[in-house]
Amino acid sequence: MKRTGPIFRENAKTIHEPERLDLVVRGGRVVTPEGILDAEIGIVRGKIVRLAPKVSDATESELDAGGRYVLPGIIDAHVHFNEPGRAEWEGLATGSAALAAGGGTMFFDMPLNSEPPVLNAAALREKRRLAEEKSCTDFALWGGLTPGNLDQLAGLRDAGAIGLKAFMCNSGIASFANVDAKSLREGMKRATKLGLPVAVHAEDDALAAKLTAELRAKGRTDARAWLDSRPVEAELAAIRLALELAAETGCALHVVHVSSPEGIALIAEARNQRVDVSAETCPHYLLLNEKDVERLGPLAKCAPPLRDEKRRKALWADLRAGDIQTVGSDHSPSLPEMKDSANMFAVWGGIAGVQHGFELLFSACEKSVARDLPVLAAVLARNVARRFRIDDRKGQIATGRDADFSLVEFGKARTIHADDLWTRHRISAYAGERSRARVTHTYLRGKPVYAEGRLTNLPQPGQFLAPHR
Numbered sequence: 039m040k041r042t043g044p045i046f047r048e049n050a051k052t053i054h055e056p057e058r059l060d061l062v063v064r065g066g067r068v069v070t071p072e073g074i075l076d077a078e079i080g081i082v083r084g085k086i087v088r089l090a091p092k093v094s095d096a097t098e099s100e101l102d103a104g105g106r107y108v109l110p111g112i113i114d115a116h117v118h119f120n121e122p123g124r125a126e127w128e129g130l131a132t133g134s135a136a137l138a139a140g141g142g143t144m145f146f147d148m149p150l151n152s153e154p155p156v157l158n159a160a161a162l163r164e165k166r167r168l169a170e171e172k173s174c175t176d177f178a179l180w181g182g183l184t185p186g187n188l189d190q191l192a193g194l195r196d197a198g199a200i201g202l203k204a205f206m207c208n209s210g211i212a213s214f215a216n217v218d219a220k221s222l223r224e225g226m227k228r229a230t231k232l233g234l235p236v237a238v239h240a241e242d243d244a245l246a247a248k249l250t251a252e253l254r255a256k257g258r259t260d261a262r263a264w265l266d267s268r269p270v271e272a273e274l275a276a277i278r279l280a281l282e283l284a285a286e287t288g289c290a291l292h293v294v295h296v297s298s299p300e301g302i303a304l305i306a307e308a309r310n311q312r313v314d315v316s317a318e319t320c321p322h323y324l325l326l327n328e329k330d331v332e333r334l335g336p337l338a339k340c341a342p343p344l345r346d347e348k349r350r351k352a353l354w355a356d357l358r359a360g361d362i363q364t365v366g367s368d369h370s371p372s373l374p375e376m377k378d379s380a381n382m383f384a385v386w387g388g389i390a391g392v393q394h395g396f397e398l399l400f401s402a403c404e405k406s407v408a409r410d411l412p413v414l415a416a417v418l419a420r421n422v423a424r425r426f427r428i429d430d431r432k433g434q435i436a437t438g439r440d441a442d443f444s445l446v447e448f449g450k451a452r453t454i455h456a457d458d459l460w461t462r463h464r465i466s467a468y469a470g471e472r473s474r475a476r477v478t479h480t481y482l483r484g485k486p487v488y489a490e491g492r493l494t495n496l497p498q499p500g501q502f503l504a505p506h507r
């Protein structure tokens with residue numbers, strides 16, 4: 039980074055010069071959903087004010103991107119940082135640091151597994167206060183939708199919730215009850231009036247419980263048993279119900295962590311029939327398959343579980359076809375000892391992947407950057423911002439938006455080591471994976487938060503965003 043000379047800066051003080059920029063990013067290949075541009079980016083007070091082949095305004099400083107790709111800051115709409123209450127599992131400081139190291143500039147924290155869960159405005163405000171103090175990226179907060187808090191939804195909206203999250207099966211957390219069809223319908227009706235989207239974890243509770251009981255009765259606790267306890271049919275049954283209720287109530291539905299192309303097909307069909315629904319999948323469904331569950335055991339346990347190789351490949355096709363609207367990490371870590379058992383039903387379910395999951399998606403596109411990086415710019419940033427109504431500020435490298443971006447380079451494959459992790463516990467399903475992509479810098483509102491393996495410019499408190507109306 040080079041700075042202009044002192045004489046020029048003195049001049050700028052005496053002559054009021056509104057055209058003077060704080061930062062110009064040169065030499066980058068800017069990735070937009072429409073394509074990759076050789077362009078320079080001019081930034082003032084954290085906002086992008088120029089995007090052009092050449093930016094010649096006077097500037098305070100310059101960043102040489104050195105031919106790297108400039109990607110929009112990832113907006114990870116699905117993390118569990120677990121603070122307050124279970125910060126020993128992750129925490130807002132460590133979780134946001136790991137996100138930034140992987141190219142992320144904003145997260146939406148789920149209403150669980152923090153304690154208390156975010157089921158009312160007071161809990162949301164408390165989490166907001168903590169994140170404003172600790173997060174190094176910007177953030178939004180999900181509120182919970184459970185049978186017991188239907189009269190709290192308006193309060194959650196007024197406190198700035200980005201949306202409401204419901205579980206259609208047991209959440210694994212005693213303080214966060216799952217909905218049944220009746221309470222989900224009622225919740226959706228109220229959410230529609232409040233103008234909030236409803237996100238669902240879609241797995242059929244009765245089917246998963248029945249299969250789990252049958253397998254455990256046979257003494258099965260192995261990886262294959264875990265996979266068999268939550269088949270694709272369990273996901274499809276729940277997605278069908280959620281789609282029916284969304285069609286009936288007019289609710290904006292967001293189906294999180296869809297694991298199967300069959301699930302995506304149901305959602306695509308509903309979208310064709312003008313149901314207001316979007317689909318999220320996660321890096322792990324695009325990068326790993328059920329063989330990895332057998333290989334890695336508890337590290338690769340998640341729900342819905344990883345699927346077979348054919349389905350993994352089909353999800354990439356759906357992504358490229360535009361049938362998957364967003365990709366979120368579903369980063370859901372726990373204490374290491376909660377992953378330490380051969381009994382796959384007893385260990386904590388959740389893949390910790392907020393730091394390397396997205397980078398590995400970039401790596402997977404190394405040979406098809408022109409086609410695929412724009413797709414990733416859409417599903418990791420623009421589409422998320424649009425769906426959750428923060429697109430006035432976030433989601434694109436475009437004038438008027440926050441200057442949130444990362445620099446990504448491709449090169450020799452390197453192995454991801456547990457030591458590279460910024461998360462509280464150095465546990466990741468991706469340790470040992472080989473990546474050809476590397477996030478070298480992450481900028482939030484025009485300032486570096488991560489550069490070349492270090493967190494920079496701390497403290498830079500993250501800002502809370504509520505959806506625009």
Ligand SMILES: [Zn+2]
Nearest residue numbers: 116148368370
């Ligand atoms: Zn989750």
